Amino acid sequence: MSTLPFPLAQDPDEFSLERGRKLFAGPSEFVKGVVAMSGLPDPDRLEVCFAGRSNVGKSSLINALTGTKGLARASNTPGRTQEINFFTQGPELYLVDLPGYGYANAPVKVVEKWQRLLKQYLSGRQTLRRAFVLVDARHGVKPVDAEIMKLLDTSAVTFQCVLTKADKVKANEREKVLNQVRSALSKHPAAFPEIVLTSSEKGDGIPTLRSIITHLE
Numbered sequence: 031m032s033t034l035p036f037p038l039a040q041d042p043d044e045f046s047l048e049r050g051r052k053l054f055a056g057p058s059e060f061v062k063g064v065v066a067m068s069g070l071p072d073p074d075r076l077e078v079c080f081a082g083r084s085n086v087g088k089s090s091l092i093n094a095l096t097g098t099k100g101l102a103r104a105s106n107t108p109g110r111t112q113e114i115n116f117f118t119q120g121p122e123l124y125l126v127d128l129p130g131y132g133y134a135n136a137p138v139k140v141v142e143k144w145q146r147l148l149k150q151y152l153s154g155r156q157t158l159r160r161a162f163v164l165v166d167a168r169h170g171v172k173p174v175d176a177e178i179m180k181l182l183d184t185s186a187v188t189f190q191c192v193l194t195k196a197d198k199v200k201a202n203e204r205e206k207v208l209n210q211v212r213s214a215l216s217k218h219p220a221a222f223p224e225i226v227l228t229s230s231e232k233g234d235g236i237p238t239l240r241s242i243i244t245h246l247e
């Protein structure tokens with residue numbers, strides 16, 4: 031029997047759990063919103079970023095990880111986060127909230143501008159240790175997600191798929207989506223071989239994601 035590729039991340043052991051808890055127990059602060067490479071803060075600490083379609087739950091996930099409601103704006107208006115937003119988590123980590131892609135009503139010029147910026151950021155940020163690509167647990171990987179994954183394949187940044195809104199999907203449906211996601215990920219050499227299932231609403235997977243981040247050096 032062949033083992034399924036891209037298993038769900040295991041629950042962290044006590045040690046990792048505690049490390050993750052400690053890292054995220056420190057203060058989180060909004061640093062700045064960036065619209066050009068020249069505006070990036072100094073690359074003086076470890077960095078992870080969160081990418082995904084508009085409305086997938088990037089800002090909510092950052093709020094859940096940091097335990098700070100309203101830190102990253104979460105809204106019902108898709109496409110609201112237009113800048114690359116930098117947050118500190120303690121003195122050693124940047125959390126980066128990327129603008130959502132795939133928002134149908136965004137003007138072409140705006141989309142092109144930010145795609146250029148995203149490309150530059152993903153390929154040119156030395157301290158970026160991992161890109162988390164968020165995918166709605168109800169919808170699976172869409173063509174726009176696959177495009178971002180392709181971009182990540184060429185940018186030498188490992189990406190890890192995080193399924194969001196797990197609370198909104200039933201178990202049998204979840205398995206179907208998981209298999210679709212696995213098959214999509216298997217086409218991308220930059221994909222980290224593990225998926226994290228999360229709910230920012232209920233807290234599922236948040237301690238796991240925290241400890242994954244603490245293990246990035």
Ligand SMILES: Nc1nc2c(ncn2[C@@H]2O[C@H](COP(=O)(O)OP(=O)(O)OP(=O)(O)O)[C@@H](O)[C@H]2O)c(=O)[nH]1
Binds near residue numbers: 082084090104129228
């Ligand atoms: N039920 C449920 N709703 C969620 C979850 N995460 C986010 N949402 C909701 O989904 C909507 C979009 O969430 P955001 O965090 O703003 O999404 P985003 O990816 O930052 O969106 P953009 O900034 O527009 O790209 C909000 O109404 C959230 O409350 C979750 O885990 N469960």
Ligand SMILES: [Mg+2]
Binds near residue numbers: 105111
């Ligand atoms: Mg957002």
